Amino acid sequence: MFDWIKHINKEYPEFWKKYLAKFDHRSKRFVTLSLETSGTNPEKDVIFAFGAMGVFNNNLMIGDHFEIVIPQYKFLHDNEMDNEFVIESKQDKLGEPEAVEAFVNFIGNAVLVGHRIHHDVDMINMALEKLGCGRLKNEALDIEIMHRKLNDITDKQFSLDELARFYKIPISDRMTAVDDAYIMALLFLKLKSRLGIQ
């Protein structure tokens, strides 16, 4: 709330205004999100890749996808890390500002779904801040928490692999962020039907 007051006079970039305008009504669309990052500290770490899949009406829509690699050359150089894998990668690449903008356009007002999603949201918020935007307004669901709730487990952590095995989802090719997003979407569909989320 105070956030909003603080920024009341601030001029947002165009895409962000459009994004905010989408929240007039509630969305039925879900988007599973997986980020590749250099770590979990939003202050120091950066995003390497976005992977996201859309879920609509209990269906995973293959055409509704988002996969972008951000070649963080500067970050890699500063930290003396190898940057060959980014150059070699045949995936679509965008600079960070463009990638974040495209991502915000992609998700719209959909409900975000992820595995330990708060890390991802924090990372994206940091990137948005650099562009002079506010924080993401989307609702976010965490499949790990959903799983714990479904099975009344409070004291255990589950990796994505463990969850996939638990729900008998085949995990063969896990190479990029979007593969993880795909698995998450399948997990989400199962959890959704069992928890009775509409």
Add this chain to the structure above:
Amino acid sequence: MRNSIAERIADFLKDFPPFNKLSYDDLIRIATDIRVVTLDKNQTLFKINDSLHDSFYVVASGVVNLTVIADAEENLLNKCLPGDIFGLRPFFARNNYMMTAKAREESIVYAVPIATFRPFVAQNSEVLDFLLESFATNSRNPADKQTRGKLISDSHFLPEQQPEMQFFQSLTYNKTPLKASTASLVKDVAQQMTEYLSDCAVVTQGEIPLGILTDSDLRSKIATGRFPVTIAVDRVMASPVVSVPENVSLAEAQLLLLKNNVTHLVVTVDGSDKSPLRGVISQHDLIAAQANNPGVLIKEIKRAQHPRELRAVREKMSELIRSSLTKNIPMSHVNNIGSEINMALIKRSVEIAILDLGSPPARFAWLAIGSQGRKEQLLLTDQDSMLVFEDVAPEKYKDVKDYFLRLAKRTVAVLEKIGYAPCPNGHVAGNMMWCKSVSDWIKQFQGWMTTPGEKSNEISPIFFDFDLVFGESKIEEALMDVIYTSTKRNSFFDYLGNDALRKPPPLSFFKKFNVEEEGENRNKFDIKLKGIMPLTDGARLLALGQNLRGITNTYMRFKQLAMIEPKHSEVYLNCAEAYLTLSKYRTLEGMKYDNDGRFLNLEELSRIDKDRLKMALEHMKDLEEIIKDKFRLTQFS
């Protein structure tokens, strides 16, 4: 934007028809429009009379069962495995779904939108053919015949298809029908028909069928006085004939009879009435084929010349058992049918072996032992057998034994081809140890009974459940005499009793199932070791103790025991029922997974089923008490 998930899916699809006929770029385009649906176990994707979806489906993982309702029973039509397509109805028809698609286990399916796929079908005739074909196989539904008939006449792919599940017997018909020439007189033809016990005669010119004269023609045209008996046959025959090709299916034949309102179909080489005659199908043939009765299967067994044919019969039998179980036909009845067919199969296998090797040099008996001997084999479990041949002069002994060993090996091989795996412990007649002369066997049995467990741990109680399959019943009698008249049997009973009681208990103290704790069958219940074997062992022991001759079946043994010992009759009757319950669950499990059903997946059972199982297993305690009491067993004797 590059869509790597779509590429993954295209990679998956390109190995399966009809997608293998499309180019990779097309597949990517199709994959981009695919929707992925996850199905929980037993979740229904669509059911009969649902309005059509806008897509058809490809199984990505798991198994989806397609079922139809016939006679108020749910019948399994097809199991769809990864790569299989189903739900094609929206392509070809406008009416609602004719079947139910339900996930048999956790599954993932790809929904391919019809609108996306239709252009590819239009461009590619191979794809269209494939879709038509699988639509026809997936919709084998009696209510769907009209549509199917049209599809079939459009393209020819019927001959090599699997037999229709409800009419799984092949159609047998008269291949040498009575023939008459056009000029012959009705009187003479009628005379011939009477002589050959035939209800029809085909009027031919050369080999080409021109018409047919049936009983009903004689009744309506001759006996009514409309035509004299001396008229030429071509004046009264029904012409033209309704002709069918040789490999006609039962369902189609039936349809043709109804459609044309005739009683006979004429079989010709190419199915037209301008080609040579091959036979006649009468209504009676259809009834015989549809009766679905085991008698027909046994007849087929008796006629079989080759293990391959026997194998086909065995598969039909599985089908028969499966449908009987789902129709709630009493388990004891199913058991009887199953064992009769099994016996016929083994018998025919021995006969085939004899045909190969020449007639045996001495009399012999082929005895089935173990579950086959107890007539309890419903699934394709292992085969156990022994061979006993009569005593011969010492100088001939070697040759005779040699012959029977070869015979046994041959038979075992034939049975193996039918699908009975050989016993893992080598309890088959092909083994030197279990192919012996009568006197050797008598010695063997006496040895087992007087000093059980002494020389070898190999004494297997299954040798005490034997049943004659082929050969001399006198030999079987001789062995039985040994078992039932031997006087010093106490130590033997002791041994058997302890063997029977040594099995781990099926239920824990808290009435939970004792499941497997490790290995690949973790968390599954070993119904054979913990449920069925204690009952069969107990029944065997008590039956031997009571000198119940000639009954080897566990169910019958308990029934008989209940009559002899009214004191315990309640326990025995409970055990008899428990045995049926347990074997039913085992059979169902085995049918589901095409294995021996030994390990029961408890997770898949409903609560009611589990309670039923527990009830059955609880009776075992009472049985144990009786055994302990009767044979005064001490734990370590």
